[in-house]
Structures are given as C-alpha cells and as structure tokens.
Amino acid sequence: MKLDNFIHKRWMIRAIRLASLGRGFTSPNPLVGAVILDKKGRLISEGFHQESGMPHAEAMAFNNLQDDPSGGTLYVNLEPCCHLGKTPPCVDRIISSGIKKVFVSIKDPDVRVAGKGIRLLENAGIEVNLGLCENEALELNKSFIYKNLKGYSYGILKWAMSIDGRVGLKNGKSKWITTQESRSLVHKIRADFDAIIIGGNTLRKDNPLLTTRGFKKREPLRVVFTRTLDLPSKAKLWETELSSTLVVYDSSTANEGNLKRIPKNVSIEKIPSDDPKLLSRILAEKGCNKVLWECGPELATAAVKAGCIQEFITFLAPKIIGGENAMNPFSDFEFKSMNEVVNLNLQEIKPFSRDIFLRSFL
Numbered sequence: 388m389k390l391d392n393f394i395h396k397r398w399m400i401r402a403i404r405l406a407s408l409g410r411g412f413t414s415p416n417p418l419v420g421a422v423i424l425d426k427k428g429r430l431i432s433e434g435f436h437q438e439s440g441m442p443h444a445e446a447m448a449f450n451n452l453q454d455d456p457s458g459g460t461l462y463v464n465l466e467p468c469c470h471l472g473k474t475p476p477c478v479d480r481i482i483s484s485g486i487k488k489v490f491v492s493i494k495d496p497d498v499r500v501a502g503k504g505i506r507l508l509e510n511a512g513i514e515v516n517l518g519l520c521e522n523e524a525l526e527l528n529k530s531f532i533y534k535n536l537k538g539y540s541y542g543i544l545k546w547a548m549s550i551d552g553r554v555g556l557k558n559g560k561s562k563w564i565t566t567q568e569s570r571s572l573v574h575k576i577r578a579d580f581d582a583i584i585i586g587g588n589t590l591r592k593d594n595p596l597l598t599t600r601g602f603k604k605r606e607p608l609r610v611v612f613t614r615t616l617d618l619p620s621k622a623k624l625w626e627t628e629l630s631s632t633l634v635v636y637d638s639s640t641a642n643e644g645n646l647k648r649i650p651k652n653v654s655i656e657k658i659p660s661d662d663p664k665l666l667s668r669i670l671a672e673k674g675c676n677k678v679l680w681e682c683g684p685e686l687a688t689a690a691v692k693a694g695c696i697q698e699f700i701t702f703l704a705p706k707i708i709g710g711e712n713a714m715n716p717f718s719d720f721e722f723k724s725m726n727e728v729v730n731l732n733l734q735e736i737k738p739f740s741r742d743i744f745l746r747s748f749l
C-alpha cells in the first residue's frame with residue numbers, strides 16, 4: 388500500500404471507530420464519524436453522531452473545530468446528507484467551510500441522499516474520493532443499510548441451548564441453561580438493539596424483563612407478538628417506567644376482549660395476520676434498524692421462514708438436558724432433503740465463562 392493510501396485509511400478507520408461510539412443510540416439514523424484535517428494534514432477536529440436528533444458527525448466536528456479548516460480534508464464513513472431533517476444539511480456546512488477534499492466510505496442508501504450529497508460537493512469544486520474502507524463501513528452500518536433498502540428491520544435471533552441442542556425441559560422450564568456471566572453478556576448485547584421481540588408463550592412461561600439491566604440509558608423497546616392476546620394481567624413487561632413495551636397482535640385470530648388485561652401504559656398495534664414480516668416492517672417504520680428476536684422455537688421458526696432473521700447468536704452450555712420431548716431451538720421446517728436445510732456461515736466462536744458463544748449469519 389502506498390504511504391498516502393495508508394495515511395488516508397488510518398484517518399478513515401479513526402472516523403469509523405468514532406462512529407461506533409454511537410452504537411445502539413442513533414436509530415433510525417446511521418452510525419457516522421467524521422475527522423477534519425487542516426491543509427497541512429494536522430488533526431483539527433472530529434465528531435460522531437451520538438443520538439438521533441443530535442448533530443450529525445460532520446456538524447459535531449465543525450462545532451469542535453480547533454483551527455481553520457479551509458484547504459483541509461474531511462474523512463466521513465457515510466455520504467454527507469443534503470436534506471433538511473431534524474438538523475441542517477451537512478453538505479452546506481462542508482462547502483462553506485472551505486474544505487477541499489472529502490473521503491467518503493459509502494453512499495447513503497437513503498433515497499433523499501443516495502449520491503446527491505456527493506454530487507453537490509463535486510459541483511462546489513470539492514474533490515470527493517468514494518470507497519475508502521468500504522467493507523468496514525458496510526459492516527458498521529449493515530442494519531441501517533438493510534432497513535433502508537428492504538424496508539424491514541435487520542433481525543438477529545438469539546437462543547441459549549444445552550450441548551444436546553435443547554432450549555428447555557419438556558415441562559417448559561428453561562431457567563437457567565447458561566451461566567450468570569453469559570446472561571450478563573446478553574444484557575450487554577441487548578444494548579446494541581432498538582427492540583427485543585418475544586412471542587406470547589414466552590411471556591406466559593418465563594415472564595421475562597428483557598432489559599439491559601442499566602447498560603443502556605434508553606432501553607430497547609420490548610415487543611410481544613401474539614395471535615391470541617391471551618396474555619396475563621400481571622407481567623414484568625407491563626411495568627414501563629424504565630423501558631417501553633409494545634404488544635402486536637394478529638387481529639384475524641386474537642380475542643380483542645383480552646385487551647382489557649393489558650395496562651394503558653403499554654402500546655398496542657394490530658396487524659391483519661401472524662406474518663412476522665409484518666411485525667418487522669412495523670418496527671422498521673418505527674425507526675428500529677436492528678431487532679433482537681429472543682423468542683422460543685415456534686416464533687423463531689416462523690421468523691426464519693419469513694426471512695426476518697439475518698444473523699444468529701447461540702449460547703451453548705455444556706449441559707445435557709435430554710428427553711425426546713424436550714424443547715428444540717426450532718420447530719419443524721418440514722425439510723425433505725439436506726439441500727433444503729438452512730445453511731449458516733460461522734463468523735465467531737469463543738468460549739465464554741463455562742459456555743460457548745457462537746455468531747453465524749445466513
């Protein structure tokens with residue numbers, strides 16, 4: 388790699404690292420970091436998008452300027468915006484700053500930008516270099532990109548199972564398969580998500596809390612998906628001081644008389660079927676880029692079949708639960724041949740406390 392390229396890459400990696408500090412807080416917006424050098428190549432400012440509604444990365448970097456940026460260079464991992472949203476367009480700020488060179492990793496898939504931001508910069512006589520650290524930038528914002536291109540939330544399914552592949556006893560008891568440390572890691576993992584989804588049966592059986600236990604200031608939305616609305620009148624999810632709850636029900640099958648059991652502080656939405664894809668779309672429309680499915684086998688299978696799951700997180704505990712009727716992580720996909728089974732790419736595997744952590748994707 389030429390020295391120049393190496394230097395540019397180093398600054399962009401710095402922008403990407405800054406961007407990642409906003410993890411879990413920026414939805415529906417992307418993760419963006421910006422670095423500004425003066426005309427001599429000295430770092431004079433940097434910033435990142437901290438939270439939706441707060442200044443964009445470029446704006447924060449301009450607000451933090453220590454010196455004159457004219458003739459300088461900007462590194463930003465996503466194409467600067469050119470539309471008036473909750474904050475003014477970043478392109479205008481870049482043009483008026485006198486910056487002469489802009490490195491951008493990837494275009495913004497948002498139709499309001501999608502290449503227009505780059506064209507405006509070029510029309511103003513700024514040299515724009517697109518594609519620096521493209522892979523790292525795509526990985527960082529994959530859920531934002533997915534949601535913008537497909538209109539659905541990026542879904543990750545998580546489950547914990549014994550070494551013989553069971554997620555619970557045949558009587559439904561599953562507390563606890565993994566260690567306390569693994570469960571604490573799950574609380575931390577949740578902080579990276581905008582919503583956590585379970586099915587009605589998991590609510591009835593486990594009465595879970597589904598929070599980050601304080602890892603995140605703004606807790607993810609907790610979502611219960613139900614066909615029947617046969618939900619208890621007392622549940623931890625009905626306590627919404629720390630974290631909001633949304634119940635989504637299938638109006639073609641639910642007994643709406645059961646709605647009276649759900650307290651008023653819980654949000655309710657109805658959809659016309661039990662298609663998990665509809666739920667994923669509703670959550671995308673609510674601004675959820677990334678959602679964690681923590682459901683049991685029935686809903687997990689329906690969500691995989693519907694194409695709502697892009698990644699899988701598995702905690703494998705060295706325990707044998709056994710039993711022909713003990714719960715599996717999935718119900719029947721009704722595959723007839725090995726050519727039909729769901730093939731995953733293993734991305735990460737590591738021992739964690741006494742368990743094994745695996746991350747795989749489709």
Ligand SMILES: NC(=O)c1ccc[n+]([C@@H]2O[C@H](COP(=O)([O-])OP(=O)(O)OC[C@H]3O[C@@H](n4cnc5c(N)ncnc54)[C@H](OP(=O)(O)O)[C@@H]3O)[C@@H](O)[C@H]2O)c1
Nearest residue numbers: 546547554586587588589613614615682683684685686689
């Ligand atoms: N080890 C683990 O990682 C783990 C994780 C989660 C759960 N679990 C265990 O899993 C058990 C519950 O299993 P489950 O499969 O019944 O889980 P679930 O997460 O409750 O999903 C099933 C429920 O989702 C609702 N639903 C809505 N649309 C659906 C659709 N298209 N397809 C399927 N379900 C839909 C229904 O709720 P309604 O019945 O209200 O209509 C249904 O009963 C519990 O014993 C729990 O302890 C284990």
